[in-house]
Amino acid sequence: xxxxxxxxxxxxxxxxxxxxxxxxxxxxxxxxxxxxxxxxxxxxxxxxxxxxxxxxxxxxxxxxxxxxxxxxxxxxxxxxxxxxxxxxxxxxxxxxxxxxxxxxxxxxxxxxxxxxxxxxxxxxxxxxxxxxxxxxxxxxxxxxxxxxxxxxxxxxxxxxxxxxxxxxxxxxxxxxxxxxxxxxxxxxxxxxxxxxxxxxxxxxxxxxxxxxxxxxxxxxxxxxxxxxxxxxxxxxxxxxxxxxxxxxxxxxxxxxxxxxxxxxxxxxxxxxxxxxxxxxxxxxxxxxxxxxxxxxxxxxxxxxxxxxxxxxxxxxxxxxxxxxxxxxxxxxxxxxxxxxxxxxx
Amino acid sequence: xxxxxxxxxxxxxxxxxxxxxxxxxxxxxxxxxxxxxxxxxxxxxxxxxxxxxxxxxxxxxxxxxxxxxxxxxxxxxxxxxxxxxxxxxxxxx
Numbered sequence: 001x002x003x004x005x006x007x008x009x010x011x012x013x014x015x016x017x018x019x020x021x022x023x024x025x026x027x028x029x030x031x032x033x034x035x036x037x038x039x040x041x042x043x044x045x046x047x048x049x050x051x052x053x054x055x056x057x058x059x060x061x062x063x064x065x066x067x068x069x070x071x072x073x074x075x076x077x078x079x080x081x082x083x084x085x086x087x088x089x090x091x092x093x094x095x096x097x098x099x100x101x102x103x104x105x106x107x108x109x110x111x112x113x114x115x116x117x118x119x120x121x122x123x124x125x126x127x128x129x130x131x132x133x134x135x136x137x138x139x140x141x142x143x144x145x146x147x148x149x150x151x152x153x154x155x156x157x158x159x160x161x162x163x164x165x166x167x168x169x170x171x172x173x174x175x176x177x178x179x180x181x182x183x184x185x186x187x188x189x190x191x192x193x194x195x196x197x198x199x200x201x202x203x204x205x206x207x208x209x210x211x212x213x214x215x216x217x218x219x220x221x222x223x224x225x226x227x228x229x230x231x232x233x234x235x236x237x238x239x240x241x242x243x244x245x246x247x248x249x250x251x252x253x254x255x256x257x258x259x260x261x262x263x264x265x266x267x268x269x270x271x272x273x274x275x276x277x278x279x280x281x282x283x284x285x286x287x288x289x290x291x292x293x294x295x296x297x298x299x300x301x302x303x304x305x306x307x308x309x310x311x312x313x314x315x316x317x318x319x320x321x322x323x324x325x326x327x328x329x330x331x332x333x334x335x336x337x338x339x340x341x342x343x344x345x
Numbered sequence: 346x347x348x349x350x351x352x353x354x355x356x357x358x359x360x361x362x363x364x365x366x367x368x369x370x371x372x373x374x375x376x377x378x379x380x381x382x383x384x385x386x387x388x389x390x391x392x393x394x395x396x397x398x399x400x401x402x403x404x405x406x407x408x409x410x411x412x413x414x415x416x417x418x419x420x421x422x423x424x425x426x427x428x429x430x431x432x433x434x435x436x437x438x
Contacts, residue, residue, distance in 0.1 A: 007353070008353045012347070039347065043349045070353070074348070074351040104415075104416040333414065
């Protein structure tokens with residue numbers, strides 16, 4: 001559905017919640033879930049929460065219009081955010097607007113990628129962002145609404161409307177909301193954002209155009225070596241965009257898997273190196289047509305293998321979740337980057 | 346109740362839409378624009394052959410995005426606008 005209204009402010013009359021949602025859906029503003037009406041008063045509370053953030057925004061793909069702070073805040077209101085969540089939403093938006101992220105490609109693609117947001121630093125606890133049990137699932141307002149707000153911004157300001165400019169073949173539940181925090185408190189490694197050059201006391205959002213998480217179940221392996229075998233085996237996927245295009249991914253280690261790895265001497269960096277090498281895909285697993293297609297793109301195997309990651313650094317290792325012998329692998333769109341942005345408070 | 350339009354934004358300076366005239370499909374230069382997905386080239390070559398039955402194929406040219414996973418470059422879009430009256434896009438996979 002195309003936008004029917006060009007004005008920044010819209011008088012919608014004296015309507016109730018149900019009528020408001022019918023109106024918003026008719027405008028093409030909805031992700032299918034009910035939304036809060038972005039009244040001027042509510043939007044003002046959000047824009048007042050980011051007074052230290054004065055940088056302008058680049059045009060948002062694919063529609064290529066420059067947002068106003070008010071229109072961005074309206075989407076955060078509609079998503080159900082609290083005003084204090086808004087700086088995290090804006091940090092996520094700044095990250096996906098970096099050219100390396102390839103926002104246009106990630107939104108217009110047939111691939112089922114959503115915008116993953118990984119939050120580090122003190123803002124996690126200040127906003128009650130779930131980093132523990134069920135952190136990628138339902139139940140926590142901050143995770144659900146911060147992730148949703150970014151998606152709504154890309155839908156409404158960016159114009160990534162399903163079936164129109166968003167050409168996803170199936171889409172993904174990851175396109176509703178995709179936000180969690182690193183469980184820094186239970187991680188044996190330095191926090192992810194510190195490994196990327198930020199200070200521990202800074203709050204940082206890292207984004208990536210990501211598939212929904214793929215589970216890595218390993219209850220039996222009680223050594224780091226055993227876990228590396230299971231994790232790398234899960235990453236070695238022929239149909240993944242990473243197999244075609246390489247690019248970044250996330251490995252979200254459950255705290256128990258992370259502790260086992262650390263106990264056996266593994267570091268985040270040595271995990272990256274091992275997973276890079278052991279997730280390679282033998283040519284015998286790849287179709288003849290794909291081999292021909294890749295050769296036509298001047299992409300050739302190395303010792304009869306293709307690497308799903310361009311380098312060990314493409315494999316972003318974080319720790320999150322609660323008790324249990326599970327980790328997660330999150331492949332990406334491929335032609336994208338994991339981009340971090342500091343939260344302006 | 347007055348709300349803030351969640352789709353509101355400004356068109357960047359210099360990005361205004363220009364009106365174009367009608368296209369003479371039998372004579373005007375036409376660009377066949379590939380999204381660089383598998384089989385896009387074959388699709389467009391078939392289109393060029395079909396066009397060749399009703400007009401000269403001179404002035405019917407191809408261009409490919411640098412990658413299926415990236416948008417066309419600004420130079421490609423600018424070049425298409427400068428030198429051709431119409432562009433036919435291969436959007437299928």
